[in-house]
Amino acid sequence: MTVSSLAPDRFPDMPAIAGLGLATAASGLKYTGRDDMLLMHCDKGSSIAAVFTKSDTAAAPVQWSRDALASGHPPAAILVNAGNANAFTGSAGTATVTASATGMAQRIGCTPQAVLLASTGVIGEPLDSRVLEATFDGLVADIGQNNSDENGSDNASDNASNDASNNGGDNWSAAAAAIMTTDTFPKGASTTCMIGDTTVTLSGIAKGAGMIAPDMATMLGFIATDAALPAPALTQLLRTATERSFNAITVDSDTSTNDSVFLVATGAAGNHAPTSADDSILDEFVAALDRVMQDLACQIVRDGEGASKFITIDVTGATDDAAARKIALSIANSPLVKTAIAGEDANWGRIVMAVGKAGLGVDQSRVGIAIGGITVAADGMRVEGYDETPVAAHMAGQDVAIAVQIGDGAGTSRVWTCDLTHGYVDINADYRS
């Protein structure tokens, strides 16, 4: 598969997260010649938060992880497979997730509820846990081996237990590649920030290219930090950042059965632990988490199936942020808007249509539209002496910016999407995902 023309030049440099181990393996379930399993193993004392798809047909691993998190067991590992979503698989699917978590728990020495699961791939096909389980010994040994390499220890097998001190090293690139399905490039992002006088690192990977929409679509995200953060604060931080990142992107308005984003905090950095997510000591961390998650979310849009344009939509002046988000998504999800942009056609009337169909009671006589910073319409009609030339020039570029002013209040929203091209039809008329 050709790499998206909107892809970043290269996978970023991503430092290890102290207290986290990464290992990948090939199950042979669907793909040949590539890894399709990822084990993220975290030290004792780590905390974890996650958000999941709101789909009524949530997959078995989503149900497992939701229940496991609710049980309150401290986390030991996240196990991921690509190629089969284990969704709409009934009791067989439940048996598979139980067997997978139990099998991994036995090997790393924890309770099954300490093993969280995520799957992505085809829906409705039975997933045989034995195919996954055949990779478990290797995955666990690799975690140990990697730690042994990094830590200079000879005792690889011991390190594979939950008592070991993990250090994922430069495995992020392999981890990001192992979770891909229709993705054309692996997605990673990393940054550092201060919590008090301690430097902490955040590194994350994600996958997703189609079936991307709020809430989250066929999208998996795994972010880890060495910061010490109690689980309740972690959960609130993740929810807020998800709204501003993965829930602010859309490729095709379709929402998947398997979307999951996990945030692991190992605590290895030894920072002063905050009292809550609102503690001002976390101001830099909040911004850093936004940076990493928005970077990952935008990479997913840049890998949108068939995408040739990266589109940023800003809505301002709505009655509130929720109204602004609705209007922004109505524009971002409109097939007519997306095809017009694919055709580099400055057909701003379709933006008007999308604002109207959001159905929020907007007074069109106050609505204004700008494309690429050029005002096209104001106060409910095209501007006097409108010249399409600079707008057409903007639309010929890879990055398209649409701004809509509603004139009703102070609500704002920014969402990202891509265009709808022949490539999307090609990929989705052929690929069974």
Add this chain to the structure above:
Amino acid sequence: MTVSSLAPDRFPDMPAIAGLGLATAASGLKYTGRDDMLLMHCDKGSSIAAVFTKSDTAAAPVQWSRDALASGHPPAAILVNAGNANAFTGSAGTATVTASATGMAQRIGCTPQAVLLASTGVIGEPLDSRVLEATFDGLVADIGQNNSDENGSDNASDNASNDASNNGGDNWSAAAAAIMTTDTFPKGASTTCMIGDTTVTLSGIAKGAGMIAPDMATMLGFIATDAALPAPALTQLLRTATERSFNAITVDSDTSTNDSVFLVATGAAGNHAPTSADDSILDEFVAALDRVMQDLACQIVRDGEGASKFITIDVTGATDDAAARKIALSIANSPLVKTAIAGEDANWGRIVMAVGKAGLGVDQSRVGIAIGGITVAADGMRVEGYDETPVAAHMAGQDVAIAVQIGDGAGTSRVWTCDLTHGYVDINADYRS
């Protein structure tokens, strides 16, 4: 433009509606070598009902017609133009509709509020009323001429007044062609039924191919009957039939600024007038109106931009009809479902995804799916011994039937849609509509 492969073999035979006159003309506004104006002129004593787009950015002619209907003036004519939607045109757009209605009213001898308007075409471009008005004398003369031909009268000009007795003759085909934009074929349907012991006729035309979704998208529909029906009953009949026809179709989930459906009853048949829409004397009429409107709605789907498959989606067992409709539309509007069908891929997992994303709290362990009458999944998982061969054979045909059983209640809904193909991208990346 190539005619859709799903088009009917030919335009149907459509009888004249006594009391209704039809005339078409070419304004030269956007198209060359074709008519783009339609005048429907109805006798005194006619009643009219209409439903309009719910868009916040409803076009000037929609606002005009809504207000004119609310004023309670008896109808004299509907004036339609294709090529410019007169939408998002601000005060200039309002001036245009006022001038158009006034200019036509002067010629046919009625108050401006007796002239209803509909427009379709590009959004946001000013529409010069003088270009339309240049066709008015000819349109009015043609109405007279047609009546003169039909009625054997020599007095064409007198017949053009609202006092004349109209008979649209076989102009339906020309009328249907004059209102087309991206349509590849004109759309008409006709039937007869009894009201008491009187035979009445219903004939209708429609246009629409893209931007089609509840509520109604770039869709215009004009249905006329010679039945005598008071306006309040007519309004209720139209609303109910619209829910089961034009609001049960979707091409691309986009809703237009200009959607309007008009139902005119001239009363020329002289039937016993019902007391209300619920009067049992109307049972046959209700069914006949459903037939005509569903026929027109399905023709719009068959002309869906780039459509190669006609898809019928039945949802049963939902908590209520509204829930069933939501689930059916979630499936019908899913780009992933529509591209899979374009690719003749029996990828039923995407139907599961679409059921889930509707977010109605469905219990997936009771959900079943059938394609082409073949049960694919039941009770939340693929059926034992599933054989894809007959499903794939069904999907290779032009008509695809999807049935979803929810298992929660007695709510049902049927909607129609088409697939998402390269043709859709071709048309919409190029055409400015």
